[in-house]
Every structure is written in structure tokens, then in C-alpha cells.
Amino acid sequence: METVDHNYLEGKKQIHFIGIGGSGMFPLAQILHKEGYNLTGSDNNESDILRMVRGLGIPVTLGHRAENIKGADLIVYTAAIMEDNPELIAAKQSGIPTIERCVLLGLITERYSDCICVSGTHGKTTTTSMLTQILLDAGKDPSAVIGGKLKSIEGYGRSGSSEVMVCEACEFVDTFLHLSPDIAVVLNIDRDHMDYFKTMENLKLSFEKFCRKATKCILYNGDDANSAEVAGRVDQRKVTFGFSDQNDYYPANVQHVDGLHTTFDLMHKGERLTSLNLFVPGDHNILNATAACAAALETGVRPEQLAEGLGNFKGAGRRFELLGKINGITIVDDYAHHPAEIKVTLQAAQSLNFNKVWAVHQPFTYSRTAMLLDDFAEALSIADQVVLSEIMGSREKNTYGIYAKDLADKIDGCVWFPTFEEISDYVLSHAEPGDLVVTLGCGDIYKAAKIMLNGSY
Numbered sequence: 001m002e003t004v005d006h007n008y009l010e011g012k013k014q015i016h017f018i019g020i021g022g023s024g025m026f027p028l029a030q031i032l033h034k035e036g037y038n039l040t041g042s043d044n045n046e047s048d049i050l051r052m053v054r055g056l057g058i059p060v061t062l063g064h065r066a067e068n069i070k071g072a073d074l075i076v077y078t079a080a081i082m083e084d085n086p087e088l089i090a091a092k093q094s095g096i097p098t099i100e101r102c103v104l105l106g107l108i109t110e111r112y113s114d115c116i117c118v119s120g121t122h123g124k125t126t127t128t129s130m131l132t133q134i135l136l137d138a139g140k141d142p143s144a145v146i147g148g149k150l151k152s153i154e155g156y157g158r159s160g161s162s163e164v165m166v167c168e169a170c171e172f173v174d175t176f177l178h179l180s181p182d183i184a185v186v187l188n189i190d191r192d193h194m195d196y197f198k199t200m201e202n203l204k205l206s207f208e209k210f211c212r213k214a215t216k217c218i219l220y221n222g223d224d225a226n227s228a229e230v231a232g233r234v235d236q237r238k239v240t241f242g243f244s245d246q247n248d249y250y251p252a253n254v255q256h257v258d259g260l261h262t263t264f265d266l267m268h269k270g271e272r273l274t275s276l277n278l279f280v281p282g283d284h285n286i287l288n289a290t291a292a293c294a295a296a297l298e299t300g301v302r303p304e305q306l307a308e309g310l311g312n313f314k315g316a317g318r319r320f321e322l323l324g325k326i327n328g329i330t331i332v333d334d335y336a337h338h339p340a341e342i343k344v345t346l347q348a349a350q351s352l353n354f355n356k357v358w359a360v361h362q363p364f365t366y367s368r369t370a371m372l373l374d375d376f377a378e379a380l381s382i383a384d385q386v387v388l389s390e391i392m393g394s395r396e397k398n399t400y401g402i403y404a405k406d407l408a409d410k411i412d413g414c415v416w417f418p419t420f421e422e423i424s425d426y427v428l429s430h431a432e433p434g435d436l437v438v439t440l441g442c443g444d445i446y447k448a449a450k451i452m453l454n455g456s457y
Helices: 026-034 048-055 086-094 101-109 124-137 172-178 200-212 225-232 283-298 303-312 339-350 366-371 373-380 404-408 420-430 446-454
Strands: 014-018 038-043 060-062 074-077 098-100 114-119 143-150 155-158 164-169 183-186 217-221 238-241 249-258 261-268 271-278 321-326 329-334 357-361 385-388 436-440
Touching: 014 026, 014 086, 026 038, 026 048, 026 101, 026 143, 026 155, 048 060, 074 086, 074 101, 086 098, 098 101, 101 164, 101 172, 114 124, 114 200, 114 283, 124 143, 124 164, 124 283, 124 303, 172 200, 183 200, 183 225, 183 283, 200 225, 217 225, 217 283, 238 249, 238 283, 249 283, 261 283, 271 283, 271 303, 283 303, 283 339, 321 446, 329 446, 339 357, 339 373, 339 436, 357 420, 366 373, 373 404, 385 404, 385 420, 420 446, 436 446
Parallel strands: 014 038, 014 074, 038 060, 074 098, 114 164, 114 183, 143 164, 183 217, 217 238, 329 436, 357 385, 357 436
Antiparallel strands: 143 155, 249 261, 261 271, 321 329
16 A cells, blocks of 8 residues: 655645546645645546636646646556556656555645544445534534535535544545544445455454554444444444444434434434434435434534534435426436445435335445345345446456346346446336435446436436
């Protein structure tokens, strides 16, 4: 794993971002720009993020060319940038230091005395978004790096003026081990990215290393056996959350007002702290909200301040995001790409007042699809009708010989199509008024939803 000295940024005044339009890059650019660094960036495609980058006065070049790095003291790139990128090649040839985004994020987290790093196989983006909203409305002025778009700030992060920072801590290829958490949040530990970790014990060892980095406490899901096991291995102060009243923080008196509105009391060791309103569906989001509130309290937010922030949270981008309606059919998009995530998303969908729930899923990576094939089939079967796209291989080659048809064959009535246009045509010609269509996946399946609504993406 690439490591650098904590003083690595000293003396570096001109920083160039390759792929500055990425949702994970822009918040880092925001923070460094506010700290007074001179930034430049490049990207291949125009986007809303690039327009926001330019709005800060940061020069952006469309297209990757060697001359773009002229004058830079440091080059930042994402894991998606290939080794044959002309800017990366030019940097290495000229001796300009290069650093991957995750390493830079780690350096930035060291600068905050209250850095809350939210880890877990599921729920990171929603919990990070909830926590950011609570801290904002409580006047904590946090910096934030979020994996999805938070509607209230119309962005993927922000640069605050306080010592408080919130960021997602992703376990993939041990990325989160670059971070310096003061509070390490562990939402859950589930079987994922096994092409890298190989075994559950390796996965738990990585989470153990992450927890050992916490300087103030570990906030973990006491109802999750894997999280509890990992927490038991480390000496840091421990705080638990969950549905069980054996945890330090837990919800009580849960009332489902309607499909998207839930109320509950936040409890702490038997004492009622406050009553809360939640406007995103599903029991999993009650748990995410409990974790976010517990983290906020550990950061100095008062119990009476929690209600405003959580009440103002209306969801993160691509997390059960309502896109619109057509012909009486409601279209929602969700990032769920693991069987456990698909399960809770579809259970939440089935709890709402719709006639039928349609799951339109794009499997992501051949390894995950092959290793969890039966789990995917079971989770998707919660829907009344399932439509699949082909598998999005991303960084992988199909050495597994796995195809969407293999998954479709395990689900009653499931159909699959090679193009989003065919998916859209099928759904719109078979779904009826009062139905809910949920596009599911972390790739670009949202394009199918946009085609249904707008005829194109």
C-alpha cells in the first residue's frame, strides 16, 4: 500500500488533478483550494462538477495532454486513471511527484481533530450524508467527502472552517487504511470485494486495522456479529448502536406515518434523548440514522439539535432517489449492488403503497456476480418483476464465464436485455399505473431510468 509522510504536502503550492470532475476528487479540490493551494485540473468530459470547479476559479482543461501538468509541484490521480495516461506519463518522466486520490484524502483527514470516518459494507453514503446534514444544521460547519450527492449542498462534499470532518471510509483494496479517524464508525461487515480479500478473516483483519487507527472511539453496530467481533479485538473506547436495547444508542417507539415518513425516539442507555423524523424509507435507514445521530453526539452536537438536521435530510443521490413519474408509473434509482443492499432496498419498496415493484438491475463485476449468484437471485426475487441488463465488468475480464442469463435463469419470470433502450421499452410496455420501478446498481443503470422518463439519458 502506498504510504507518504504526513508532511508530504509541505512546500507543494501548485497541484494538478487528473480527473478533477470525479465526485471523489472535487471535495478534495474544494478543501485544498480553501487552504490556499493553487489548483489546476483536467477531465475528458464536461459535467456539472466541472462547472462547479470553474466556479471556484480553478482552471480546467478538457482532454488529457502532457502540457496540462506544466508548473505543477504535485499530481493527484484516481484509481481509474490508466498508466498510459499522457499526463501521468509526463509527470513520471519529469520527476513530478504523483499521489493517488485515496492517499491525499488520508493526508487531509490528519488535519482535523474531529474526523469521523464512516465505514461498512452497506450504508456509508447515506449515513455520511445524514451526519453531514445534522452537523451543518447544528452549526458545526464541517468539511465533508461523500460518495453521493447531498441535495442540500448540491454536491459531493464541502470545505468547512471547523475542526470537524466527515468522510466515507471504503474498504475496497484497503483504501480506508490511509485515513486518520478520530471516530471510526463501523456500520456492518459483510462478504464483499472477495476478489481482493479472498476470505472473511482477511476482510475482518482490515477492519481491525482501521479501528485501531481511531484516536477517540469506535462507534459500531452492536447487533452485527462481524462488527462486534472486530471491535472486541481492539483497545479503543467503544460505543455501540443498533436496534437492540443492549446497545448504547438505539431507536424506540418506531412509527411509520406513511411510506416515506417514520418517527422514532432516540434512546441512550435507557434514557430518551429526543424524538426524530425520518423521510427516507426502510428499517436500514432507521439504523443509519441512529448511527449518524450517535456520531454527531460524540462530536458535541446536543440531543435537541439532532431533529432539525435529520428532518431536513431528504436522501442522497442514487439512494432510493425519486426521479419522476410517467404514465402513472413511479421511477426510483438506487445504488444497491450487493445482495444485502438489494434486499433491504426492495423490502423498503414493498412496504410502500404500490401495486407492483419492478427491480431493474445491472450486475456489477463478474467476480461478485459469480460468487454471490444465489444470494442475488434470492434478493431480487423480493420484487414482483425483475429485469436485468448485461453484467458491467468494470475493471475485470470475464474469466468466470458468467452472464446475466445465468442470474435470470434463477429468478421466476425474469427477463434480460443487452441495451438500456430495450429495457426501457419492455418496462414501459408492461408496467401499469400504480407500479414502482427501481433501477438498481452502482454502474450506469440509472441511464435506463432516464430513458424511461425522458427518452434519452
